[in-house]
Amino acid sequence: MREAPIGVFDSGVGGLSVLAEIQRLLPDETLLYVADCGNVPYGEKTPEFIRQRCSVMASFFQRQGAKALVLACNTATVAGVAELRRDYPQWPIVGMEPAVKPAAAATRSGVVGVLATTGTLQSAKFAALLDRFAADVRVITQPCPGLVELIEGGDLHSPALCKLLQGYVQPLLDAGCDTIILGCTHYPFLKPLLKQMIPGHISLIDTGAAVARQLQRLLAERELLAPGPARAAQFWSSADPKHFSNILPLLWNSAGVVRSFDL
Ligand code: DGL
Secondary structure (H helix, E strand, O other): OOOOOEEEEEOOOOOHHHHHHHHHHOOOOOEEEEEOHHHOOHHHOOHHHHHHHHHHHHHHHHHOOOOEEEEOOHHHHHHHHHHHHHHOOOOOEEOOOOOHHHHHHHOOOOEEEEEEOHHHHOOHHHHHHHHHHOOOOEEEEEEOOOHHHHHHOOOOOOHHHHHHHHHHHHHHHHOOOOEEEEOOOOHHHHHHHHHHHOOOOOEEEOOHHHHHHHHHHHHHHOOOOOOOOOOOOEEEEOOOHHHHHHHHHHHOOOOOOEEEOOO
8 A cells, every 4th residue: 555656636737836846755656646627727616516526536546546635726625625535534635725824924014915716715715714824914815817727828937927927916015915825736837937026025935845744744644655666657637638748848847648537
C-alpha cells in the first residue's frame, strides 16, 4: 500500500501548481493527476455539479489503487470535500482553502485581499473561514471570472490577461491591502506578472506548500509514506489530451504522457 499512488485533481491545469509542491516535498511518491478540462471553469458551476465531478474523480482514483486523494482546487473543496470524506473514510483526503488564517496573522495594514473564483467566495465554507480567522481584519474579496480560461489556454502574460488581472488587483490596492491571498490554484502561475503589478511590500500567499505538508503529515500518521523511488507522474484530461500535453511543459517541470479521461 505504501507504494500506491496519490490521486490529485483540479478543474484544469491549476492543480499543477499544487502537484509541484507535493513533488518537491515528497519526491518518492507516485502521482496521478486528472484535469477536468472538459468542465473548466468550476468557478461558475453549481455546487451540485462540482460534487458530482468530485465523486467521478474519487471513484476513478479508487480504481487506480490510490492510497490518498488531494483536491488541488479551492472551488471543488468548498463544494465537495465533506461528501468525499464521508464516502471514502479509508483515505487521507486533503482539500484546499484560501489562506485566510496566515494572511490575517501576517497583515500589518489590517486589510487583506482575496482573489478567488465566484464559487469559492460565495460558499458557506468561505464565510465560516472569515468568521473564524478574520474577525479582526478587513477582507476585500475579488472574484476573477475569465482568468482561469486564459491560463487554461497557456496564457500567462498577454496584454488581454494583464488588463483583466489589473482590473481585479487595483481595487485591492486602492483599499490598502498589504497581503493578497491567491485563493485559486490557477493563480500562482500568475505570480511573476502580479509581482510587476503590485508594490514590493505587498505579499502574495497561496496554500500549495501547506497542502503538501498536510498530505505528508496524514501519510506519516498512517505509515503510508512511500519508500521510493517514485514512478513517473501520469496525467489525464477530460478535454483534448493533446492540448494538455502542449501546455504541460510550461506549467510542470517536464513533459508527460496525457491520456483521455472520458468519464
Ligand atoms: N483551480 C480552481 C480553484 O482552485 C478552480 C478554477 C475554476 O475551474 O474555476 O478554485
